Amino acid sequence: MKKFVFLFLLVGILSCKNDNKHIEGRLVYKNEIKKDVSFLADDKLQGRQTGTEGEIKASSYIAERFKEIELKPKGTNDFIQTFSFKPKTDPHKEVEFTTNADSTITGHNVIGYLDNRAEQTIVIGAHYDHLGFGGEGSLYREKDKAIHNGADDNASGVAVLLDIATRLSIKKQGAEIWDNNNYLFIAFSGEEMGLLGSNYFSKNPTIDSETINYMINMDMVGRMKLDSTLAVYGTGTSPIFKQTLKSNNDKFKLIENESGVGPSDHTSFYLIDIPVLHFFTGQHEDYHKPGDDSEKLNYDGMNLISDYIIDIINDLNDNGKLPFRKTKNESEETPRFKVGLGVVPDYLFDGKGMRIDGTREDTPATNAGLQKGDIVIKLGDSTVTNMMSYMRALSVFDNGDEAAITIKRGEKIIETKVKF
Structure with missing residues (x-):
């Protein structure tokens, strides 16, 4: 017995x-944010560059996670949407998507769907590709090749996406009344080569794009600073966003930017008239370098961002289809310049001037003695009050020029010269 x-x-x-x-x-x-980052940012994936074996391994991992979370496949082949393109030779031309196998690279978007039988769908996205061993986008200046693991850029965004997907899937199975929105989760490839995966999806959507309510994007959300600064872009793309962000926030110092255009995948959705919100915790010294590894991430900060986005989604749930609003495109006004200081700006700084978040070796900045934390308040004859005025100041100089520069270091004002 x-x-x-x-x-x-x-x-x-x-x-x-x-x-x-x-x-x-x-x-x-089960919170698996750290586990997901650790897998995606492991040396075994060799930097997840689009079209490589490492990118395919990453896409397979994400597809398996979508399956575990009980999402439905919404790619063109199960969870995968492939896209092939010819690498650009002219940086001013648009990429050419093609089915011709000659001299092409193939990327893989990973798409999962949570069906709540609703009339509209929220897209939640994050790119998972990175720079492989470096290449054109790398800021690493050593001669030897090194794997760029991209833990913050953007294993962090994908890990938070997977966490949000898990929580929304659990909410569905335990609810008698389902949400007023469906959810489409997309891990994009090709972002580092020019927002290619999101661009392709926007032109070849696997659901009716007219039913998309709004899009949330996460790119580099893993390095929240001690002051809990969180940048949110696209706040002007729907009239309801600013109040929703404010009413659900008691944790972050929010830096808001109204524009729907920026250097990440939300741009592809804004350009087809969909409201967007893009979340970002700022650049750092390891940006596009081999040092962007998983042990350097702020996992508590990532958990807070996941909570915040869930709160925003829940708050917007009964607002129907959100109205779309076009915003001023700051990128069209950005001055073109021939020189640079060789610094990583602190894009989350909201004081007067341009604060330096990091410096690169053997550059005009380091040769002039500039340091991380310095705030540039004057360059040449121009007063620097923000990022745009800093770029305008740079735009008047050529290689070989020398310029006076004034910085604030703590309480000290330091005047020196910089040679470009």
Whole structure:
């Protein structure tokens, strides 16, 4: 009898999922943000450059996670939407998507769907590709090649996306009344080569694009600073966004930017008249360098961002289809310049001037003795009050020019010269 009972219990245990994500066939919450980042930013994936074996391994991992979360496949081949393109030779031309196999690169968007039988759908996205061993986008200046793991850029965004997807999937299975929106989760490839995956999806959507309510994008959300600064772009793309962000915020120092155009995948959706919100915790010294590794991320900060986005989604749930509003495109007004200081600006700084978040070796900045934390308040004859005025000041100089520069370092004002 004891043997029979034991076998009965064993069969019962084996017949139900019990992988720490499911109990008795039901999905349960487990925070796996750190685990997801660790896999995606591992050396084994060799930087996840679009079209490489590492990118394919990353796409397979994300597809498997979507399956565990109980999302439905919404690619063109199960969870995957492939796109092939010819690398650009002219940086001013648009990329050419093609089915011709000659001299092409193939990328893989990963797309999962949470169907709440609603009339409209929220797109939640993050790119998972990075720079491989460096190449054109790298800021690494050593001669030897090194893997650029891209933990913050953008394993962090994908990990938060997966966390949000898990929580929304659990919410659905436990609710008698489902949300007023469906959810489409997209891990984009080709972002580092020019927003290619999101551009391709916007032109070849796997759902009716007219049903898309709004889009949330996360790119570099893993390095929240001690002052809890969080940048949110696209706040002007729908009239309701600013109040929603404010009413759900008690944790962050928000830096808001109204424009729907910026250097990440939300831009592709704004350009087809969809409201967008883009979340970002700022650049740092490891940006586009081999040092962007998983142990340097602020996982508590990532958890807070996941909570915040869930709160925003829940708050907007009963507002119907959000109205879209065009915004001023700051990128069209950005001055063109031939020189640079060789610094990483602090894009989250909201004081007067341009604060330096990092310096690169053997550049005009380091040769002039500029340091991380310095605030540039004057360059040449121009007063620097923000990022735009800093770029305008740079635009008048050529290689070989020398300029006076004034910085604030702590309480000190330092005047020196910089040679471009």
